[in-house]
Structures are given as C-alpha cells and as structure tokens.
Amino acid sequence: MIKIAIDCMGGDAGLPVTVPASVSFIKKYCDTSVFLVGSDDLIKSCLDKIHNVPFNRIEIIHSEESIGMNDSVDVALRKKKKSSMHLSAHSVKNKLADACISAGNTGAWMAISKYVLKTLEGIDRPAIAASIPNQTGKSTTILDLGANVDCSPENLLQFAMMGTALIKSIDGVINPSIGLLNVGSELIKGNSLTKSTFDLLSSSDLNFYGNVEGNDIFNGVVDIVVCDGFVGNIVLKSIEGLAKMFSVTMQEEFKKNLLSLFASIMAKPVLNNLKRRMDNRRYNGASLLGLKGVVFKSHGSADIVSFHYALRRTREAVLNGLINNISININR
Amino acid sequence: MIKIAIDCMGGDAGLPVTVPASVSFIKKYCDTSVFLVGSDDLIKSCLDKIHNVPFNRIEIIHSEESIGMNDSVDVALRKKKKSSMHLSAHSVKNKLADACISAGNTGAWMAISKYVLKTLEGIDRPAIAASIPNQTGKSTTILDLGANVDCSPENLLQFAMMGTALIKSIDGVINPSIGLLNVGSELIKGNSLTKSTFDLLSSSDLNFYGNVEGNDIFNGVVDIVVCDGFVGNIVLKSIEGLAKMFSVTMQEEFKKNLLSLFASIMAKPVLNNLKRRMDNRRYNGASLLGLKGVVFKSHGSADIVSFHYALRRTREAVLNGLINNISININR
Missing domain, CATH: 3.40.718.10 (Isopropylmalate Dehydrogenase)
Structure with a gap:
C-alpha cells in the first residue's frame, strides 16, 4: 500500500x-x-x-x-x-x-x-522539475524551475543526474537524453556557466545531447532540458503567459458576435481536441528533487483533474523508486 | 528624404x-x-x-x-x-x-x-531590442535578446536607457515604464545580477516599475522589459517555439477530417481575426541599439508583409531621431 x-x-x-x-x-x-x-x-x-x-x-x-x-x-x-x-x-x-x-x-x-x-547525500542543492507537453505528443522535462537562482556547473550536472532518475522513474524512459538550455546549438555558445557545464556534461556518463535552444523545449529533441533556476522560472512563466494570452484572445474572438458564436459551436469538437492536446493539466505535478523523500508540488491554479494528475505522478515516483534511482545516479 | x-x-x-x-x-x-x-x-x-x-x-x-x-x-x-x-x-x-x-x-x-x-559614447555594449504583442493590444519591448550573454548591472542600466529612447522614438510613448525581468516581483527576489541592477535602476531617473515576471511580458504591465541577452534570447525562442506548436496543432486539428474542415471554413473569419491579433509580423524589426547609426534586423523567416513592417520601424527610428535620443538619455 x-x-x-x-x-x-x-x-x-x-x-x-x-x-x-x-x-x-x-x-x-x-x-x-x-x-x-x-x-x-x-x-x-x-x-x-x-x-x-x-x-x-x-x-x-x-x-x-x-x-x-x-x-x-x-x-x-x-x-x-x-x-x-x-x-x-x-x-x-x-x-x-x-x-x-x-x-x-x-x-x-x-x-x-x-x-x-x-x-540526499551527494546533492548540493535540490531542484524543481516539471514536464511540458511538446510537439511529439510527449513531454519535455525542465529543471531547475526556480529553486536556485545562482548555480554552479556542478549544480547543473547534479540537476541532469536527478532529471535522468526522474524520467526513468516516472516515464519509464531507459536512457533519457539531456539538453543544456543555451542561446545556440554550437559548442562555443553560451555564458560562462553553460560553457563550463557543457564540459562537465560531456565527460559524464549521462546521455548528453548537447546545447538546445528555447524552441527545442517544444520540438521534443531531448527528454530533459537543464538550466539554472533563474532562467527556468522565467521561461516557464513566459510560456504560461503566452498560453494564457492565446486562450483569452481565442475566447474573445469566438464570443464577439452571433456569427462567431455559431462558428464556435461548429468548431467545438476541433477546439476540444486542440485543448486536450495542449492541455498541461495532464503534466501537472512538479517534483522537488534531491530530498530524502518523494516531494511533489502541484500548480497553484490546479483544478480537480489537474491535482488528480499530480497525485498520479507522485504515486509513479514512489512505485518506481525515485529516491533510490537518484542516489544510484549521484553516487556511481 | x-x-x-x-x-x-x-x-x-x-x-x-x-x-x-x-x-x-x-x-x-x-x-x-x-x-x-x-x-x-x-x-x-x-x-x-x-x-x-x-x-x-x-x-x-x-x-x-x-x-x-x-x-x-x-x-x-x-x-x-x-x-x-x-x-x-x-x-x-x-x-x-x-x-x-x-x-x-x-x-x-x-x-x-x-x-x-x-x-556610441557612453555605451559599453550594444543590445538587441524587439517588440512582442501583448494582451492589451499593444506591445512589450524586450532587450537584450542575445547580443550579450554575460552582463553587468551597468550594462542592464544602459539597456534600460536605450530601450527608453527606442520606445520614445518609435512608439511615441513619452515616459515609457521599465520592468526588470526576474523570478518574482518582490524587491529581494533574483540572482546577484538582478539584485544589483534593481538598485541601479531604482536610483536612476528612468521610469522604473520594479521587478516583473515572465508572464508580465504578455500582461503589458510595462512598456520595456530589461534582461541579459542569455535570458532574453532563451525567452524569445521559447515563446516562438510555443507559438509555432500552437499554430501547427491547430492546423492539424482543423484538417483532421471532413467535419473539422467544414468547421474551419465556418470559423475562418474568427481564426483570421485571431491570427491578426496574435500576428507578430506587425512587430517585425529588432533594433541594434547603441551604435553610431540606425541599424535594424528583420526576423530571418520574414515574408514580404513582415519585412515591410521592419522597414516601417526603421523609418520611424530615423524620423524621430533615435540615435540622438539615446545619446541624450545616456549622457544626461
């Protein structure tokens, strides 16, 4: 039980x-x-x-x-x-x-x-990880999303290790790929933090894909995107802001007049499908990684469906030994 | 002429x-x-x-x-x-x-x-500024978008000054407000860079609103959002990625079967309005600020309409003395 x-x-x-x-x-x-x-x-x-x-x-x-x-x-x-x-x-x-x-x-x-x-032993700083639906129909997991605003390359390496354990445990991906969030895909790109982190990740035994850019979060080229909590938090809130603007603008346009209201009734099945595919409620449940226990965080604005999904993710993490997986990844 | x-x-x-x-x-x-x-x-x-x-x-x-x-x-x-x-x-x-x-x-x-x-005299580093449509029907200008991946607080202060001159010149806003992109609105929030920048902006004579979060870019609470080029570039590409995913998913759903195709015809005027309101082509034309001359950059994927808009912004900048305005802002 x-x-x-x-x-x-x-x-x-x-x-x-x-x-x-x-x-x-x-x-x-x-x-x-x-x-x-x-x-x-x-x-x-x-x-x-x-x-x-x-x-x-x-x-x-x-x-x-x-x-x-x-x-x-x-x-x-x-x-x-x-x-x-x-x-x-x-x-x-x-x-x-x-x-x-x-x-x-x-x-x-x-x-x-x-x-x-x-x-946990071997972890300097816990991190917050969450998953975002991407274009492949699956999701991209990003960490850190705001627990650590100033990070060292070693912190980012540990985030990559913890993210790997999380995706293995929750999504059952055997060898999840990791991208380092950066301003270009070339090796030489980035700020001083990402340049040093690139070297650390390259020489680790993680499945390191290389640098990825902001749009790659949605292209689904990697399973996990690693960044410091300052960047991660701003990216998360920016995309939440755009998604909200899109949704509000769409509702406004469909409610504008009788004709558009009729169009919205006609388009309802399509719009529902669209909503389901873009629905981030299915991915609710951020993981607070690096602690001696499974700790999850639901979005504050979660509804019943959304909170239910966060509980499912929490259960998956327990069932598949998340904490043990992190310890193995860190101390090997 | x-x-x-x-x-x-x-x-x-x-x-x-x-x-x-x-x-x-x-x-x-x-x-x-x-x-x-x-x-x-x-x-x-x-x-x-x-x-x-x-x-x-x-x-x-x-x-x-x-x-x-x-x-x-x-x-x-x-x-x-x-x-x-x-x-x-x-x-x-x-x-x-x-x-x-x-x-x-x-x-x-x-x-x-x-x-x-x-x-320009008094400018340590040029910056890239672009405008993004927001929920108010106007736009939010962000800089730097990638010219400088490692920034000092003084660089960010100069970006705020140049952004002010740009919005005065192009959009005719008399005293544009400036937000510092951060992980929370409270004064104590942020990394070492934003904390020092907050103090500099507060004691400047710019119209400094305070810290803003990622979603505020779309809420339109400020005219200008200032950040380092690493964060700015990643935010810009992330929101471009989400917008593209949204557009592709919507097209896929409307083309799925005969019924959805019919719905798309019915909903066409609404979808066109939506497209127009969310259309970032009207805001094409990033400004390379801080140089001894008006220099603009169009999005690489621009079409004819979009490139035309970038030319209009370039003309506005010349007409309203952008370079002179920057010099006045910097050296006062």
Whole structure:
C-alpha cells in the first residue's frame, strides 16, 4: 500500500480541489491510501459532499495553521511549525507516508521540505522539475524551475543526474537524453556557466545531447532540458503567459458576435481536441528533487483533474523508486 | 528624404522577400528612398517582375559576396569584407544612408555593424531590442535578446536607457515604464545580477516599475522589459517555439477530417481575426541599439508583409531621431 500525505490547504482553490481530487485518486488506485492534512472540520465537511468515499484508505491529520501564498519563507519555516505543509513533510520523515504533495506557496514548500527531510547525500542543492507537453505528443522535462537562482556547473550536472532518475522513474524512459538550455546549438555558445557545464556534461556518463535552444523545449529533441533556476522560472512563466494570452484572445474572438458564436459551436469538437492536446493539466505535478523523500508540488491554479494528475505522478515516483534511482545516479 | 540601405541577400527567402517589400515600402512612403544592396543581376531580375517600380528612389549597390546563416562571426567580419552586410553598414557610416537593415545572420550583422559603425559614447555594449504583442493590444519591448550573454548591472542600466529612447522614438510613448525581468516581483527576489541592477535602476531617473515576471511580458504591465541577452534570447525562442506548436496543432486539428474542415471554413473569419491579433509580423524589426547609426534586423523567416513592417520601424527610428535620443538619455 502506497501512502501519500496531501496538504489539503494549499493552492488557489484549496480544499474544494484537493479533497475531491484525493478521493477520485484513491478510488482509481486501490493500492493507495492518503493522509489528508489540514483543518479537520473543513476536510470532513468536504468529504461529506462526496459519494462513496473509501474511508478505510483515508486518515485526517489535523493542522491548526496553513501557509498563505504571501507568507515569506522565513515565516513559513519558523513561525508556522504546525502548518499543514510542516505536518505533511513530517509524515514522510517519520516514514508514515511514502510521499507528500502541496499546491501551496512554492518557496515555502521547498524550504519546509528541505528543512524537514534534508538533502540526499551527494546533492548540493535540490531542484524543481516539471514536464511540458511538446510537439511529439510527449513531454519535455525542465529543471531547475526556480529553486536556485545562482548555480554552479556542478549544480547543473547534479540537476541532469536527478532529471535522468526522474524520467526513468516516472516515464519509464531507459536512457533519457539531456539538453543544456543555451542561446545556440554550437559548442562555443553560451555564458560562462553553460560553457563550463557543457564540459562537465560531456565527460559524464549521462546521455548528453548537447546545447538546445528555447524552441527545442517544444520540438521534443531531448527528454530533459537543464538550466539554472533563474532562467527556468522565467521561461516557464513566459510560456504560461503566452498560453494564457492565446486562450483569452481565442475566447474573445469566438464570443464577439452571433456569427462567431455559431462558428464556435461548429468548431467545438476541433477546439476540444486542440485543448486536450495542449492541455498541461495532464503534466501537472512538479517534483522537488534531491530530498530524502518523494516531494511533489502541484500548480497553484490546479483544478480537480489537474491535482488528480499530480497525485498520479507522485504515486509513479514512489512505485518506481525515485529516491533510490537518484542516489544510484549521484553516487556511481 | 530618408534613405535606407537594405541588405537584399539576407533572410531565409532572400531577394524574393526583400526586394518586393522594399518596393512596396517606398511606394507607401514618398519621403523614402533605398539602396538595394546585393547581387546586381539578381536584384534587377527581381525588380523586373514588379509593376510600377519607383526607380527614381532606388539605387543598387552591387556586392560580390553575401554572408550565410552558418558563417561564423569571424568569417563574416574578416573574410567577407565585400559582403552585402558590410556595404550596407558602410553606406550608413559614410552618411550616404540614414539607416541599414538585414534579415541575415544576427551574430554576423551585430558584429559587422558594430565594427563598421562603432558604439556610441557612453555605451559599453550594444543590445538587441524587439517588440512582442501583448494582451492589451499593444506591445512589450524586450532587450537584450542575445547580443550579450554575460552582463553587468551597468550594462542592464544602459539597456534600460536605450530601450527608453527606442520606445520614445518609435512608439511615441513619452515616459515609457521599465520592468526588470526576474523570478518574482518582490524587491529581494533574483540572482546577484538582478539584485544589483534593481538598485541601479531604482536610483536612476528612468521610469522604473520594479521587478516583473515572465508572464508580465504578455500582461503589458510595462512598456520595456530589461534582461541579459542569455535570458532574453532563451525567452524569445521559447515563446516562438510555443507559438509555432500552437499554430501547427491547430492546423492539424482543423484538417483532421471532413467535419473539422467544414468547421474551419465556418470559423475562418474568427481564426483570421485571431491570427491578426496574435500576428507578430506587425512587430517585425529588432533594433541594434547603441551604435553610431540606425541599424535594424528583420526576423530571418520574414515574408514580404513582415519585412515591410521592419522597414516601417526603421523609418520611424530615423524620423524621430533615435540615435540622438539615446545619446541624450545616456549622457544626461
């Protein structure tokens, strides 16, 4: 039985998303059970509204406080030690749960899980990895997405090793390829960080493809794209911004007048297919890699479907021994 | 009369795009004339295919060689001194033209124009600036987009000054706002470069808004986004990659079967409006800022419409005294 501790208080919507998603998740996977971490009363009132809840695979861990999106890392870490985030991470540390997940404040979640669980031996800095749908119908995994804004070449090498372990564990790719995010594909391209990292990656025994450019994230030329957290975070938010603009503009145009409204009805099956193919909800669930425990982060704006997918990824990581795979990759 | 030197040999399509676009441009603007720089024979044969060419405002500058997309900067700079790029830049240096433009190899074009024209007093490094349509229906200008992969805070301050002069000159915005591209909006966020730059920008007399995140490029919260060329280039290519994936996926879905094809016909006016609003061709024309002359760069994949727009931006920059505005901004 796999047990996942779920911070029910995190995310833009909070309990109305996390609780129903958790229930639908354990209904789908009979080998899983969950700790629902958060306000006891609120969780129970959410569960009351759901039919056929498998109560035998749910335990509630009551927490008196929760961490807000605007709480500083310092407040989250030191002032709110009874928060749902703290208790979720502790349940993994105490081996009561196999993994934990939150949709809350990313900085706080990284700081708390790092403080509680500690970093794996051989890892200098944990990293955040997420997958983005690409043109091949599969996905490209990028790391780091913001845990480390100033990185050394050694950090980036470790990110590549951890990314390899992640993709092996979650997507079952045997020897995933790695690209170094850069301003050109030629060997001599880049800033001082990428030039040194190129040499390190080339002489490693990882499946290093070479430099890749921003558009290669979507071409799907490599399984994993490695960059420092400053670049990764900005790229992720930029593409989220463009995707949102595209979606808003499309909706505006289709709602403009009666004729366009009629066109949208005609085009609905096509637009639904398009939405499904571009849907990044299927890839929700960023992994906080390098910790002594499986820790996942859902997008804050996740809906029930999206949070459900993040739970599936978390389960896959546990099932396929993510932490063990990282340790083997790092210490060989 | 404004005179623009046009490297006709550059770009993915070359002369079949640059020559017709140049002709349509001078037809639209009676105050402009052009040097068409490139192979004399090839330019003439292109002109032969166009009706009503205003030959009185066209002069051909014959060049024996041109620079390819795969030529190294070193080859472009030192081995091909008779290239159309070199001659275009020289016509500005010799005050025969007011501005020059190429759709060719960006690295080579920057190196050649910098070598021929030299940098303005007070500018340590030239930068590349381009505009991207945002959700407000206007555009956001980003720099640097790849001229400088390793930057100092002083470089970024100068980029902000040059960007301000550019937006004043081209878009007529009186006091354009500047955002520093970062991983969060809070003052303490960022890497060592952005933290120092934040202080410099805050104490400058520029209209500094503060830190902005990747998605703010599309929200239109500021007129100008400043970043180092490494980040800027990767962001630009990432969003180009996503936009391409979106367009390809949409076309595939609409061509899938008879029903979807019918839907695409019904939705055509809506899709055309959408295309027009998201169309980055209107914003083609990156500016190479900080040189002793107006130098523009068209996207390599530009079509005739797109190259025409780049010429319009070039003309605006000359008309509104871009170089003078930069000098005033830098030396005040």
